[in-house]
Amino acid sequence: MSEEYENNKSSYQAQSSETISGDGASSAPDMDYVRPAEIGEQDLYHGHSFITKWIFCQDAKVIGVQYFLTAVFTGIVGLILSWLMRLQLGFPELAGFMTAEHYYQFVTMHGMIMVVYFLTALFLGGFGNYLIPLMVGARDMVFPYVNMISFWMFFIAVAVLMASFFVPGGPTGSGWTLYPPQAILEGTPGSGAGILLMLISLSLFVIGFTMGGLNYLITVLQARTRGMTLMRMPLTVWGIFTATVLAMLAFPALLVSSIMMTLDKVLGTSFFMPTILKAGEVLEYGGGSPILFQHLFWFFGHPEVYIVALPAFGIVSDLISVHSRKNIFGYRMMVWAIVGIGALSFFVWAHHMYVSGMNPWFGFFFATTTLIIAVPTAMKVYNWILTLWRGNIRMNTVMLWCLGFIVTFVNGGITGIFLGNVTVDVPLSDTYFVIAHFHMVMGIAPLMVIMGAVYHWFPLVAGRMLDEKLGKWHFWITFLGAYSIYFPMHYLGFIGVPRRYFEMYDSPYMTSAVGMNEFISLAAFIVGAAQFILIYNIIKTLKVGKPAGKNPWKANSLEWHTSTVPPEHGNFGDRLPVVHRWAYDYSVPGANDDFIPQTTPPSEVINTEVEKT
Amino acid sequence: MSDPKIEGLELKPGFKGMASDTASDQTMFKGVHWGKAMMWIFLLSDTFVFSCFLIAYMKGRGSTPVEWPNPSEVFALDAFGVPVPLLLIAIMTFVLITSSGTMALAVKYGYEKNRKMCGWLVLATAMGGLTFVGMQAFEWSKLIHEGVRPWENPFGAAQFGSFFFMITGFHGTHVSIGVIFLFIYSYKVFAGHYDTGKRGWFTTMKGDYVEIEILGLYWHFVDLVWVFIFAFFYLW
Numbered sequence: 031m032s033e034e035y036e037n038n039k040s041s042y043q044a045q046s047s048e049t050i051s052g053d054g055a056s057s058a059p060d061m062d063y064v065r066p067a068e069i070g071e072q073d074l075y076h077g078h079s080f081i082t083k084w085i086f087c088q089d090a091k092v093i094g095v096q097y098f099l100t101a102v103f104t105g106i107v108g109l110i111l112s113w114l115m116r117l118q119l120g121f122p123e124l125a126g127f128m129t130a131e132h133y134y135q136f137v138t139m140h141g142m143i144m145v146v147y148f149l150t151a152l153f154l155g156g157f158g159n160y161l162i163p164l165m166v167g168a169r170d171m172v173f174p175y176v177n178m179i180s181f182w183m184f185f186i187a188v189a190v191l192m193a194s195f196f197v198p199g200g201p202t203g204s205g206w207t208l209y210p211p212q213a214i215l216e217g218t219p220g221s222g223a224g225i226l227l228m229l230i231s232l233s234l235f236v237i238g239f240t241m242g243g244l245n246y247l248i249t250v251l252q253a254r255t256r257g258m259t260l261m262r263m264p265l266t267v268w269g270i271f272t273a274t275v276l277a278m279l280a281f282p283a284l285l286v287s288s289i290m291m292t293l294d295k296v297l298g299t300s301f302f303m304p305t306i307l308k309a310g311e312v313l314e315y316g317g318g319s320p321i322l323f324q325h326l327f328w329f330f331g332h333p334e335v336y337i338v339a340l341p342a343f344g345i346v347s348d349l350i351s352v353h354s355r356k357n358i359f360g361y362r363m364m365v366w367a368i369v370g371i372g373a374l375s376f377f378v379w380a381h382h383m384y385v386s387g388m389n390p391w392f393g394f395f396f397a398t399t400t401l402i403i404a405v406p407t408a409m410k411v412y413n414w415i416l417t418l419w420r421g422n423i424r425m426n427t428v429m430l431w432c433l434g435f436i437v438t439f440v441n442g443g444i445t446g447i448f449l450g451n452v453t454v455d456v457p458l459s460d461t462y463f464v465i466a467h468f469h470m471v472m473g474i475a476p477l478m479v480i481m482g483a484v485y486h487w488f489p490l491v492a493g494r495m496l497d498e499k500l501g502k503w504h505f506w507i508t509f510l511g512a513y514s515i516y517f518p519m520h521y522l523g524f525i526g527v528p529r530r531y532f533e534m535y536d537s538p539y540m541t542s543a544v545g546m547n548e549f550i551s552l553a554a555f556i557v558g559a560a561q562f563i564l565i566y567n568i569i570k571t572l573k574v575g576k577p578a579g580k581n582p583w584k585a586n587s588l589e590w591h592t593s594t595v596p597p598e599h600g601n602f603g604d605r606l607p608v609v610h611r612w613a614y615d616y617s618v619p620g621a622n623d624d625f626i627p628q629t630t631p632p633s634e635v636i637n638t639e640v641e642k643t
Numbered sequence: 644m645s646d647p648k649i650e651g652l653e654l655k656p657g658f659k660g661m662a663s664d665t666a667s668d669q670t671m672f673k674g675v676h677w678g679k680a681m682m683w684i685f686l687l688s689d690t691f692v693f694s695c696f697l698i699a700y701m702k703g704r705g706s707t708p709v710e711w712p713n714p715s716e717v718f719a720l721d722a723f724g725v726p727v728p729l730l731l732i733a734i735m736t737f738v739l740i741t742s743s744g745t746m747a748l749a750v751k752y753g754y755e756k757n758r759k760m761c762g763w764l765v766l767a768t769a770m771g772g773l774t775f776v777g778m779q780a781f782e783w784s785k786l787i788h789e790g791v792r793p794w795e796n797p798f799g800a801a802q803f804g805s806f807f808f809m810i811t812g813f814h815g816t817h818v819s820i821g822v823i824f825l826f827i828y829s830y831k832v833f834a835g836h837y838d839t840g841k842r843g844w845f846t847t848m849k850g851d852y853v854e855i856e857i858l859g860l861y862w863h864f865v866d867l868v869w870v871f872i873f874a875f876f877y878l879w
Contacts, residue, residue: 068669075847172677175846240688244681251671252680260666278684282691286699290809298794299805301703314794317707317802322699329695609668 062631064257088174097155108143111136120551130532131219134203141206153341164589167255171245183238194227210302214295236285257609264613269344272372280333287326328379336375342479353429354421357614367406393452400450427501431482442471463523494575504563511557587613712798742771753852762832769825
């Protein structure tokens with residue numbers, strides 16, 4: 031091998047695509063050289079009937095939209111559940127129809143729906159399917175058929191989950207963490223069919239997601255277009271890619287814990303069930319370990335936080351760069367921060383279990399690793415701010431959502447440092463402080479990115495621009511409203527109001543927290559209702575919106591340079607694009623425009639000083 | 644597998660070559676079929692599934708207050724009136740590992756486009772897998788006959804039955820799925836689908852002998868997992 035290398039040394043050097051020079055005169059003649067294609071044209075199945083085109087469709091873009099709509103539907107169910115919870119907490123006299131059992135069921139279903147069936151499916155299934163093939167320059171996902179099955183598995187999982195609302199006993203009410211032994215014991219709401227359907231639905235979700243995840247990974251690894259090196263990929267792809275890796279390694283723990291709990295429930299095994307004395311009677315169970323479930327669950331549960339957060343990090347980086355007309359600050363640092371956060375997320379799970387009774391040394395270890403995660407995360411925040419610094423910022427709806435995200439994420443991150451420390455966490459755990467923390471950091475913050483991404487990419491998907499004025503109303507109501515909801519919750523947590531309580535009875539909290547609870551509930555109703563502005567905006571835009579045309583944001587990445595808008599099946603017409611640069615050449619000195627698309631060869635922009643990527 | 648030689652794609656020596664190869668455009672793993680890459684990543688994910696099961700087993704075995712049964716007694720088989728420990732399991736393991744060998748040969752003959760040999764060897768692998776599943780069914784029924792259940796166990800801790808049936812059952816499901824696919828693939832080999840590039844029934848993708856290798860990866864993985872299950876259940 032080395033001999034061969036010596037012989038061919040000069041040809042390697044001549045073939046390097048990094049011979050870009052600022053000086054036009056001395057540039058090498060092959061400066062536009064990109065290596066020849068390694069992979070043949072993809073063999074695509076084109077649907078002909080309505081069913082194969084729109085229902086059992088193998089086009090990743092349609093599958094992405096299907097995922098998106100299904101996830102939004104479950105998200106609206108989750109939203110309505112949160113309204114019902116807030117009605118009970120703020121105005122219990124109006125919520126006479128609700129029993130404590132109902133409340134627990136709503137808490138549980140709201141949590142599970144929002145984390146797994148809404149955010150995960152929306153980011154990876156929705157944005158992942160739509161954007162990955164377009165952004166890396168592929169015609170479709172590598173296994174379109176498996177991709178299609180993946181969506182329908184998700185659809186069945188959602189159907190099973192929704193069915194649990196209608197079975198006798200209702201859905202499970204054990205909290206979204208489904209801790210045994212109480213999750214499957216009589217006395218917990220929905221301990222019959224409810225918990226069983228939940229576990230089945232989760233297993234189906236994992237199986238379906240695995241099929242989709244394999245597609246995302248292999249498309250990124252093995253199906254990029256010519257010139258698209260790893261370090262030229264938009265950060266959106268990096269975020270979704272890393273999140274998918276996490277999902278592939280974390281969901282197995284969820285699958286295993288679901289299977290084991292199903293067996294505990296159905297066959298009467300005692301994997302998680304200790305010896306239990308109930309009303310003076312010893313139950314059949316005995317000898318199992320409830321803490322084992324917590325370990326398995328949080329080995330899934332903590333990476334799950336980053337499965338939601340990493341795509342948001344990636345997407346927001348791209349949005350900020352495009353809308354401040356500046357390259358992303360520290361691209362490589364951003365990539366490594368995403369990868370580093372992903373790797374670290376597997377070593378922090380037990381910080382959810384400080385009060386579970388595990389060995390105290392565990393707490394020490396996991397507090398340390400948890401706080402280390404603050405380092406790459408803070409790097410990312412600094413880089414977003416430095417990207418904005420002296421940028422040509424366009425204060426449109428997309429940018430507003432991005433700024434909202436940064437602020438909210440910093441907020442939630444700082445309370446995370448409180449909760450990561452064992453001594454601070456112990457008094458705060460299971461209070462409203464925890465609720466405020468994780469809603470800020472993994473609820474509102476990623477949601478802001480989703481909203482920004484919807485306003486950004488809607489012109490690509492539908493070919494029409496969303497209404498800016500409605501968008502700004504949507505943003506400001508959501509932003510101010512979300513803070514009205516969650517800021518007071520921090521205070522509630524500090525005075526010790528416990529979470530998941532149906533009512534405070536006549537505890538001392540009752541008097542001091544009543545007014546605040548009413549205020550939070552009112553804000554929650556308004557914020558929830560404000561989301562329907564977006565739905566109205568979308569319907570209105572589809573009918574009378576301004577046509578977007580090609581590349582309305584003047585962006586560089588490949589999804590805006592398709593043959594048609596919206597892109598057809600196959601994405602790029604006859605010839606796949608050839609990539610010559612990263613996706614962030616904005617406001618380059620010496621260029622005619624303030625953006626240089628990724629497909630522009632160096633010889634066309636000879637007088638520019640560009641990053642050598 | 645003969646890859647088309649592409650100019651400029653030869654590896655530079657050492658880490659430099661690895662790094663430039665990894666970060667290069669188009670593909671990260673040069674010349675690796677999409678389906679093969681997919682199977683490797685699926686197997687990585689599946690490794691985590693089995694690891695979670697086995698770690699849960701270790702934790703469960705450690706935390707139960709009742710004595711764990713002695714595997715050499717529970718899994719003994721009477722041969723000519725003498726209880727021989729691990730006899731059945733030894734045969735099962737031998738059969739499964741042998742089927743890995745026939746699978747590897749099938750892949751070899753597949754790439755040589757030797758349709759007949761490839762088909763017979765895939766069929767032999769399927770028969771090996773079927774024998775394994777059959778012997779596992781025999782082992783299960785023997786234990787059930789002796790009173791071992793997922794929820795109770797006359798020899799000691801109830802968790803023994805729970806973990807044994809769950810993990811060997813989950814592995815057995817993997818083997819059974821593999822056997823089904825092996826039968827289908829042996830039909831497809833004999834029918835010449837991989838020589839003519841006939842499209843798949845569902846996926847509409849063109850047939851190629853690389854599919855035999857992909858199935859082979861899965862089959863070797865299932866065998867490897869068995870080695871761990873064997874060590875953890877029967878030797879510990």
